Structures are given as structure tokens and as C-alpha cells.
Amino acid sequence: MTVTRGRAAIIDSATKRVQAMYGSAVGRKRQELVTPALVLDVDALQRNLDRMAARIAELPAGIRPHIKVHKSPEISRRQMAAGALGLCTATVWEAMVMFEAGIDDLFVANTIAGPDKIRALAELARDAKVRVAVDDASNADALSKAALAAGSTLGIMIEVDTGMDRAGVDDGDAALKLAQHIARLPNLRFDGLTGYEGHCSLTPERDLRLEKQRAAMALFTGVADRLIAAGIEVRVLSAGGTGTWEWTAAHPRLTEVQAGTYAVMDMFHGHMSPGFEHSLTVQATVISKPHGHIIVDAGNKSMGAGGLATIVGYPYESFRFDEEHGIFNAPTESPLKVGDSVALVPGYSPGTVNWYDAYHVVKDDVVLDIWPVVPRGPGHNGLLAG
Ligand SMILES: Cc1ncc(COP(=O)(O)O)c(C=O)c1O
Numbered sequence: 184m185t186v187t188r189g190r191a192a193i194i195d196s197a198t199k200r201v202q203a204m205y206g207s208a209v210g211r212k213r214q215e216l217v218t219p220a221l222v223l224d225v226d227a228l229q230r231n232l233d234r235m236a237a238r239i240a241e242l243p244a245g246i247r248p249h250i251k252v253h254k255s256p257e258i259s260r261r262q263m264a265a266g267a268l269g270l271c272t273a274t275v276w277e278a279m280v281m282f283e284a285g286i287d288d289l290f291v292a293n294t295i296a297g298p299d300k301i302r303a304l305a306e307l308a309r310d311a312k313v314r315v316a317v318d319d320a321s322n323a324d325a326l327s328k329a330a331l332a333a334g335s336t337l338g339i340m341i342e343v344d345t346g347m348d349r350a351g352v353d354d355g356d357a358a359l360k361l362a363q364h365i366a367r368l369p370n371l372r373f374d375g376l377t378g379y380e381g382h383c384s385l386t387p388e389r390d391l392r393l394e395k396q397r398a399a400m401a402l403f404t405g406v407a408d409r410l411i412a413a414g415i416e417v418r419v420l421s422a423g424g425t426g427t428w429e430w431t432a433a434h435p436r437l438t439e440v441q442a443g444t445y446a447v448m449d450m451f452h453g454h455m456s457p458g459f460e461h462s463l464t465v466q467a468t469v470i471s472k473p474h475g476h477i478i479v480d481a482g483n484k485s486m487g488a489g490g491l492a493t494i495v496g497y498p499y500e501s502f503r504f505d506e507e508h509g510i511f512n513a514p515t516e517s518p519l520k521v522g523d524s525v526a527l528v529p530g531y532s533p534g535t536v537n538w539y540d541a542y543h544v545v546k547d548d549v550v551l552d553i554w555p556v557v558p559r560g561p562g563h564n565g566l567l568a569g
Pocket of ligand 1: 249252271292293379381384423424425426441442443444445452
């Protein structure tokens with residue numbers, strides 16, 4: 184297998200494909216869409232990006248938005264135009280697509296294994312500034328070998344587990360050992376540390392969340408100090424999500440925050456970052472109104488974390504999400520009736536967007552454009568050929 188050259192085609196062909204499939208919706212009101220449909224309010228999106236840009240300009244860190252949330256070249260370009268330092272991606276394929284969207288400063292904020300993915304990453308680094316998270320010496324060896332073969336240099340960010348119990352080294356000693364190993368490997372450049380404190384977002388109470396965020400950053404900067412004391416330069420300290428971004432960006436040592444959901448928002452993050460609007464919704468149709476419930480045609484094959492979803496304008500709580508049924512508790516006297524079109528705020532945006540080929544981009548609730556979701560799903564979307 185070889186990495187396809189001339190990949191720019193992936194964005195063009197995805198755009199043409201979704202515009203051919205859904206273009207007839209342009210000019211329609213959102214309530215007239217075939218449902219379920221992913222709907223993006225372009226003005227609300229832009230206000231979110233502008234708000235982040237204005238606020239972060241006053242703080243020590245910059246923003247490197249995580250684009251796994253939206254998987255949209257157009258939103259990424261707007262984030263860059265709003266002053267982003269570069270982008271975070273979750274996958275190599277997202278990084279490849281965003282490079283083709285014209286963005287050449289890319290941090291794959293996950294550890295990456297497997298020969299095809301590593302080679303694709305190393306080849307991408309020939310043309311773009313590419314960083315990747317690492318927490319394992321043998322993985323660093325594989326990255327170095329691939330970068331040597333590709334004739335590129337990969338930027339390495341040692342991942343630190345700041346409390347999430349996910350990937351990452353646990354302490355300064357482990358980070359130092361790994362950094363010293365990396366320093367001996369050709370075609371790798373040690374750039375810094377990454378320490379997304381995602382566990383804090385599971386804590387709705389503000390004060391407790393702040394306490395956890397502080398503990399996470401104390402651990403994180405402590406690891407940096409261990410490396411610095413050993414004579415290793417740590418240029419980048421990257422962390423932060425939508426639930427903690429303002430505190431993390433205000434930390435004097437942090438250089439960038441990785442928040443992503445702020446652009447589109449969802450119910451999971453809404454209460455933690457109240458300044459941002461729900462620019463992303465799923466339009467759905469009421470398909471049944473049994474006693475005590477309203478059922479819409481967007482189930483858990485259309486929505487991430489349906490249990491947290493809400494119906495815009497109605498105070499109904501989610502009862503259960505089946506594959507094609509989104510079931511909400513609603514009184515019999517609810518004005519909603521079978522056939523009504525409603526907007527749902529997703530429980531979790533990244534897990535919602537990933538189901539869809541396209542955004543119906545609306546302005547004042549009328550569809551103005553169709554934008555592709557690319558790369559959609561977990562696959563390589565044809566970015567590897569052969
Ligand atoms: C490594 C990493 N950084 C940043 C983020 C962005 O977080 P959020 O979507 O809450 O802004 C995530 C989200 O899962 C992540 O996994």
C-alpha cells in the first residue's frame with residue numbers, strides 16, 4: 184500500500200458528492216428537511232469562533248482546536264482564520280484531510296500505531312509540520328524508522344496522563360526516560376508535552392471541576408519541570424478541553440489549549456461553557472406520540488449520547504434512545520404532534536457528526552449550503568490506496 188498523492192481530490196469529491204445528494208435542500212426551511220438531518224447554524228458557529236478568538240487573545244495560551252468534533256474542512260479554515268495556532272486531530276486521516284484543506288500545522292493528539300498509519304503520518308510530515316502523541320519507547324522507534332524512510336521529521340509530544348486514566352506516562356521519571364530515548368532517535372524532534380484533562384469534563388460541579396483541573400495542571404507542569412531540570416527544552420505544553428479551556432488557557436505555563444466542542448457545542452458540554460451557542464442540531468420528525476412520550480425519527484444511529492439530548496423549545500427529557508427511535512418524556516397535552524419537525528440538541532457532538540455525510544448549513548433557519556463531513560467514520564476514506 185502507498186499513500187495516495189494528489190489527495191486534494193478527497194475534499195472536492197466529498198463536496199461534490201454531498202451537494203449532488205443533498206443540494207435540493209438548499210433554499211428550504213429547516214422544518215422542511217428530510218430527517219434526520221445534521222444542521223449547522225453558520226452565524227452561531229461564527230459567533231462561537233469569534234468569542235473564543237476574542238477571549239483567548241487575552242490569555243497566555245493559544246488555541247489549537249480539536250477538529251475530530253466537526254470533521255469539517257470549512258470549519259477548520261474558519262478556525263484558522265480566527266487565529267488558531269494549528270489544529271489537533273484524533274486520527275492520521277483527519278490530519279491528511281486538513282492538510283489538503285490548506286492547513287499545515289497539525290497535531291495528532293493521540294498515540295498512533297500500525298505500519299500503514301505510521302507511514303502515512305511520516306509522509307505527511309514531508310509537507311506539513313506534524314506532531315504526534317507518544318507514550319511508549321517502541322512506538323517512538325517505529326515513528327523514527329518511518330520518518331527516516333520518508334525523509335521527514337516528526338514532532339513528538341510525550342503524552343502525560345493528567346488524571347484521565349487513559350493513555351500517557353504517569354510521572355516525571357517515566358517522561359524523562361522516554362524523552363531521553365527520543366533524543367537518541369533520528370528524524371524525531373521532541374517538542375513538548377500533551378496532557379488533556381478530559382476527566383474534569385465528567386465533573387459538572389464547577390468548583391470540583393476547577394479543583395481537578397488545578398491538580399491535573401500541577402501534575403502536568405511538574406512533569407515538565409522534571410524534564411527541564413534534566414536540561415531538556417519543553418517548548419510546548421498542550422492540554423485543555425471545552426469544559427476547562429478558560430482555566431487551562433489562563434495557566435501561565437500552558438502554551439496551547441486543545442478545545443474542540445466550543446465551535447458547535449452539545450448538551451454534555453453546554454452547562455460547563457455557557458458562553459457558547461448550540462450551532463449544531465439534528466432536525467428530526469415526530470413519528471409517534473404514545474401515552475407520556477414523544478418519539479422522533481432520530482435514534483442512536485443518528486445521535487451521540489441521546490440520553491442527554493433535548494428538543495429545542497420544549498423542556499422534555501430523553502427517556503430512551505433506540506436505533507431509529509429517540510424517545511422523550513412528554514405530557515399528553517404537549518402541542519407536538521406526529522409529523523412535526525423539531526430541532527434536537529445532541530447529547531455529544533463528535534459522536535453525532537460522525538453518523539452524517541453532510542451538514543445542512545443554515546442562516547436564519549434556511550439552508551444556504553451543504554458541507555461534507557470528511558473524513559467520515561473510522562476508516563481511511565480511501566486515503567490509502569493499493
Ligand atoms: C486529546 C483531546 N484533546 C482535546 C479534546 C477536546 O475536548 P472538547 O471536545 O471537550 O473540547 C479531546 C476530546 O475528546 C481529546 O481527546
